[in-house]
Amino acid sequence: MKNLLKNWNRLSLVKQIIIGLLIGIILAVTIPDVAQPVVILGSLFVGALKAIAPVLVLFLVMSAITQHKSGQQTNMKSIVVLYLVGTFLAGLVAVIASFIFPVGLTLANSPEGFTAPGGVSEVLKTLLLNIVDNPVNAIANSNYIGILTWAILIGLALRSAPDTTKTMISNFSEAVSKIVTWVIKFAPLGIMGLVFESISTNGIDSLLSYGKLLAVLLGCMAFVALVVNPIIVFLAIRQNPYPLVLKCIKESGITAFFTRSSAANIPVNMKLCENLGLNKDSYSVSIPLGATINMAGAAVTISVLTLAAVHTLGIEVDFATALILSVLSAVCACGASGVAGGSLLLIPLACSLFGIPAEIAMQVVGVGFIIGVLQDSFETALNSSTDAIFTAAAEFKEWRKEGKKIDISKVA
Template sequence: MKNKPSGPIAYLLGASLVKQIMFGLLAGIALAWFSKDAALAVGLLGTLFVSALKAVAPLLVLMLVISAIASHKQGQKSNIRPIVTIYLLSTFFAAVVAVIFSHLFPQTLALSSANNTITPPSGIIEVLRGLLMSMVANPIAALMNANYIGILVWGIGLGIAMRHSSDTTKILLSDASKAVTWLVRLVIGCAPIGIFGLVASTLASSGFSALWGYAHLLTLLIGCMLLVALVFNPILVFWKIRRNPYPLVFTCLRESGVTAFFTRSSAANIPVNMALAKRLNLDEDTYSVSIPLGATINMAGAAITITTLTLAAVHTLGIAVDVPTAILLSLVASLCACGASGVAGGSLLLIPVACNMFGIPNEVAMQVVAVGFIIGVLQDSAETALNSSADILFTAAVCQAEENRLSQQT
């Protein structure tokens, strides 16, 4: 009879994924501190982990959406509309928060050199056009390019078409969805190793020295995201469930936000949110659709990034911003945030669209994008953590509110 591992190893193997991730983080920092060469070598582990996530996440979204809609029974309430409403409200409120605090704590950027290697959208019309073109993209191309807008549209369309298929087909779709989910959970299970490699190689190659020059801007960004996560999102949750929202808020941040912070992919974090939804005993017909949908359109973190960096450029150039313009900026940033899903570079590439509102030349706007890439190590992680944890948070709030309403009726 083999002896079971004991001591620290047994504790680590039996610990939750969050604890394992924290251990991987600390181990990566320690390795980078003691041996730069070894830290760079283990960077391959992080690259493999991120590549595996990027490869399987688009297929996961497609299969989940198709299976959920195809299996949905006629007349069965799924509560999607109120969830989408909260998604959009949260994104807009996040942009407003960024406007207010950018005014209270104005930032100045060192706009010295331009980066013109990326061509951003030229205006809001082009954003809308790009959004529409993404919706009708070839489904195979959408999967290959991680175009989540296109994947979502094709998934909804195929799911509706297959609602009238045989029960055998629906079972096949359900089994395929479970198989892909199992595969992604397997990849997520490797997160501690992947994060160990990512952190070690990042600290060994550049460290955080490049961030210190932009510490104030980074503090403002992350501060706004924390304010939305800990104040405004709980207010929206309280509006739905009419009780103390913080136990639910902290559960979602701990179980979903931590993993999303390190994986930096809302789509790849879908299985984590789905598993949490199941543990919270939420309605499967609701969360099987709302969570993949939220990974595409619930982008409060992106709205904060677009708004804050745009207003930093505006303040640097000495441009005055009145209240109506600030409100319009919040609307534009919210729309851009929803359209940022699946775009290489995410929210940063849509900053020039908002800058265009103030007549800021593209050459200057691209310098702002370059600043965004410099602080992107922490900015993107915090942004993803806010976005993904809010997906499950708002889904849980609406489902629990509906349960409370039904129990009061009976």
């Protein structure tokens, strides 16, 4: 047993996760009833990530702000620009693909117990209210906009505090980061439980009738991940972007795929940025911010499902309106919550652009929930891995300007 554990620890985390994934698939296919208890492993893993992430963000950002020296570079402006450009281009790709490969829907019953926002103004209002949320409530409800706001304000207020206070905050930050590394070590077991639950509960039969819709959705996301994002990264760093892109997909995308929550994947992305040697002052803010506003996958989902409803109803769409949809889907995506299925409830908002009634739009949302087992997994994998990709790209861009050597091939 001791030798087995030693050999296991020698494997990289990604290899361990792949082994856990394969075991989960085998158990779900062969002995789903007997192996049912492994489901708790997935629930515990996701629960632990969701529990530690808000505390991690609070202390990391507070520590970064209190320790920040005047004139120190953080790259936040470049990162936010990359986030916004990437989300808009993802929506545009989805619009173009939906015109090339138009998809019709067999509308299902609308889901019960969900309320869609009434307009862009309501989405923006919610974001503003989240900013001024009670700090304790923000942490309890994983409101990362509120957590970031309070962490920045408290950090600024403590800039002139004694060094002992700053050291204490830094020690708390390091302690929480250490706990995160402990949680991530259990990722293989968590992934095993999650994939077992997904396959044994949902199967693939319910997805077959929506094959074409899924092909367009997942094809758009793959195109954004493997073509659009690498182009953006190349323009920033002027080097082969694929070692960085593939590393982030491998180490961030896999866990995000199964947790289906950008918020829960924040600790994973933080650890990835640390391994890439990035500036902690930058990624401690950009990663939780990205989990809120960098939503390329959500933009794809909103655009594709909205235009599927448009094609189903035979509505004519000109180029100008399609371009507006790209912008609207990007704005809506920025307001999507970082939880499973968060983007689907923004579809009625986009449908309103074409005069589609709310009751029909909510039926489209119902279709989204049917295919959600794959749609939401791929969407979250794209969203979360892109947070790390653009954070790294912005910093590598600054390194290039400063004349520092960037051996990007070594990040793979």
